[in-house]
Amino acid sequence: MCYNVLDLRCAVWQLGSVKKQRGVKIVMSQDKFVVSSYLFEYDNECVDKYGECRVFNCLVDSNGYLTSKITERKNDLLQKNTKLTFKGFRKGKEPLSWVIKAFGSDMFFHHIMMEIVEQINAYKPLFIAHIIEVVSVEYSENENLCFKMVVDKFPQVDVSDGKYKGIFLKRLDDKITDEDLSEELQRLIKSKRRVVEKTENVNVIEHGNYITFDYSVAEGEANVGSGETTLAIGEPNNTWPKSFEDALMGHLLDEDMIVPCDYPDDYPNTELAGKKIVFRIKIKKVMGVNTPELNDVFAKMVGGHPTVEDLKIATMERLLKTKREKNEEEYFSQIELKLLEFYGGDKIQLPQRFLDQEMNNQISAYKKQFEVYKRSFDDWIKDNQETYNELVKTSAERIEKGSGVDIILQSISVHESVVVTPEELKEAAVKWQFISQNTEKLVPFLRRVNTMRKIVEYATMLD
Numbered sequence: 001m002c003y004n005v006l007d008l009r010c011a012v013w014q015l016g017s018v019k020k021q022r023g024v025k026i027v028m029s030q031d032k033f034v035v036s037s038y039l040f041e042y043d044n045e046c047v048d049k050y051g052e053c054r055v056f057n058c059l060v061d062s063n064g065y066l067t068s069k070i071t072e073r074k075n076d077l078l079q080k081n082t083k084l085t086f087k088g089f090r091k092g093k094e095p096l097s098w099v100i101k102a103f104g105s106d107m108f109f110h111h112i113m114m115e116i117v118e119q120i121n122a123y124k125p126l127f128i129a130h131i132i133e134v135v136s137v138e139y140s141e142n143e144n145l146c147f148k149m150v151v152d153k154f155p156q157v158d159v160s161d162g163k164y165k166g167i168f169l170k171r172l173d174d175k176i177t178d179e180d181l182s183e184e185l186q187r188l189i190k191s192k193r194r195v196v197e198k199t200e201n202v203n204v205i206e207h208g209n210y211i212t213f214d215y216s217v218a219e220g221e222a223n224v225g226s227g228e229t230t231l232a233i234g235e236p237n238n239t240w241p242k243s244f245e246d247a248l249m250g251h252l253l254d255e256d257m258i259v260p261c262d263y264p265d266d267y268p269n270t271e272l273a274g275k276k277i278v279f280r281i282k283i284k285k286v287m288g289v290n291t292p293e294l295n296d297v298f299a300k301m302v303g304g305h306p307t308v309e310d311l312k313i314a315t316m317e318r319l320l321k322t323k324r325e326k327n328e329e330e331y332f333s334q335i336e337l338k339l340l341e342f343y344g345g346d347k348i349q350l351p352q353r354f355l356d357q358e359m360n361n362q363i364s365a366y367k368k369q370f371e372v373y374k375r376s377f378d379d380w381i382k383d384n385q386e387t388y389n390e391l392v393k394t395s396a397e398r399i400e401k402g403s404g405v406d407i408i409l410q411s412i413s414v415h416e417s418v419v420v421t422p423e424e425l426k427e428a429a430v431k432w433q434f435i436s437q438n439t440e441k442l443v444p445f446l447r448r449v450n451t452m453r454k455i456v457e458y459a460t461m462l463d
Contacts, residue, residue, distance in 0.1 A: 033119055034061040036144065046150045050132055052351075054153050060116060060145040069112050070139075074099050077108070097140070105137040113137070113147050115438055122420075122440035125410040125447075127154040129354040152351035154403075157411040163342040164412055165458040169334050172327040176319045184315055188302055189292060198288040203253035205286055209233050211248070212285035218258055220277035228284070238269045244279075257281045332452045335459075336405045345404030358399045359392070366391075406448070413451040420446045 036059040043055040060066060074096060078084065084102065086094045100108045113134070120126060128151050135148040195210050205211055211233065216226035224239060231237065233245050240261075247259045260278045267273040292298050299311035339345065370377040381388045412418075420443050428446055429439045 032065055033116055034063050034066075035059070035116065035120060036061050038120060040151075040153065043150075046135070050150060052152075053132060053150055055135065056117075056126075056128065056149045056151045058113075058116060058120075058147055058149075062143055062145065066112075066145060067142075069115070070096070073108060073112060077103055100139070105139070106134045109137045109139070109145070109147065110134075112145075113149070118438060118440050118443075122443035125414060125444070127156060127407070127410065128152070129154045129351045130357055132353065152353050154350070154354075154407045154410070155348060156414070157343050157348065157408050159343065159408070159411050159415050164335075164339060164455050167335060167338045167455060167459045168462055169331055169456070169459045171461040171463050172330060174320065174324050174327055176316055176323065180319055181312060181316055184319055185294060185312070188315075189294060189298070192292050192298070192302065194290045195287045196290045198286060203286055205233065205248050205251050205283065207234050207249070208289055210287040210289060211283060212287075214282045214284060216280045218278040218280040220275060223271055224277075232289075239272070241267060248281075248283075251283060253283050253286050255283050257283075328453075328456070331456050331459075335452060335455050339405060339408045340401065343408050345401065345408060348404045348407055350400060350403055354403075355396070355399060358403075359396060362395045362399070363392075409448050409451050412455070413447050416451065416454055418447055418451045418454060420450060424450075 038059070039057040040054045041057060046053055046055055074094075075092075077099065078091075078094065086098055086102075089095065089098075117126065117128065121128075130152040132150040132152065135150055137145075137147045139145045198209070209232075210230060212228065212230050214226075214228050215224075217224065229239075231240055231245070233248070241263055244259060244261045248257075251257060257280075258278060259281050260276070263269075263272045263275050263277070265274045292301070294308060296307050299305040299308050303311060303314060305311040305314060367377040370380065424446055425439055425442060428434070428442050432442075434442060
């Protein structure tokens with residue numbers, strides 16, 4: 001079974017100016033919902049109330065899976081609302097109709113309705129941009145579930161010209177060199193080093209040692225503060241230049257020192273680049289480092305490989321996989337720009353309610369970032385109104401551009417009958433440790449990836 005309603009001949013998806021789009025008899029799987037039909041239609045009352053919108057009308061057959069989901073929902077609500085009682089009925093024997101009435105059908109069926117929409121969307125993009133309101137929910141035990149939602153729809157893009165099949169991409173190298181392998185093995189070795197007590201020249205600072213010291217600025221201006229820190233002598237860092245490390249060589253534990261630092265003009269930390277600062281230093285601890293050798297013992301330690309050669313082969317395969325994934329991401333980025341160019345992604349009319357919702361989500365994310373640092377986002381806006389306005393503008397452009405690409409790709413996926421196999425879904429759920437049973441949430445993303453890969457197959461590679 002593949003997640004594509006067209007392959008199963010389960011739907012007629014009508015385009016253009018036709019007002020209705022209907023799907024019939026979609027068996028999601030043997031243990032999932034059975035959707036008898038779904039329908040997008042105009043409703044004059046809703047249009048008068050909300051402006052341009054559609055009503056999504058869905059009929060779901062009563063089956064074992066639906067019944068179990070409803071029972072699960074009932075028990076969950078009653079467990080969370082222990083003070084709620086139904087006169088004349090013992091715990092666990094409450095009539096379903098009474099429970100639905102107590103909580104309201106919209107609230108009771110909300111999660112189930114969302115799961116059904118995701119189930120249908122797993123077979124074919126519904127192009128639902130935003131759910132405005134649940135109009136009605138009808139259900140009686142052992143009968144069908146019927147619900148209506150007022151929704152905003154994304155427009156579909158006419159991709160029948162096949163322009164997406166004629167994209168030129170710059171071919172990216174996917175070879176792994178001996179140097180790449182050597183660097184990765186050295187990185188693995190470094191990651192397994194251990195800080196140990198020194199056995200020779202115990203209190204003397206030498207190359208490769210780990211030292212702990214107190215520091216403060218004696219002369220000069222630098223935003224480095226003061227305090228205690230640890231430094232691996234000979235390892236790259238953003239605060240202490242090589243001249244500082246050289247000045248420490250041969251000095252002893254508990255020694256107080258005045259150490260001048262001349263930061264080069266091209267130092268990575270731009271706040272320190274080109275400055276001359278004198279530090280007051282007190283050495284508190286001097287430790288050595290135990291670096292493992294690249295041998296069969298090490299190979300078994302880092303991945304259970306029998307020999308070094310097996311480790312090298314596995315490392316080479318991992319590097320190759322990583323590089324190909326990185327190349328694929330770059331191909332996808334090139335394709336996004338081409339699709340926007342071909343199909344006028346910036347001219348796709350997105351529902352305003354959808355844009356407002358996405359912007360609110362973005363602003364909420366910014367607020368949470370400020371809360372982490374215990375700062376007021378509102379106060380920051382007052383002091384940085386111009387920066388905030390630019391931030392909102394940039395975010396809006398990013399939302400519109402990203403949504404435009406998504407709509408074009410969804411339209412191509414419908415045109416190409418792109419599918420997501422159960423094997424792909426299972427592999428993705430394991431890879432991303434997706435703990436929800438409703439793995440169909442992953443399908444839209446996987447279908448997007450498969451659509452991109454289809455376009456890469458069509459593309460002409462330029463060397």
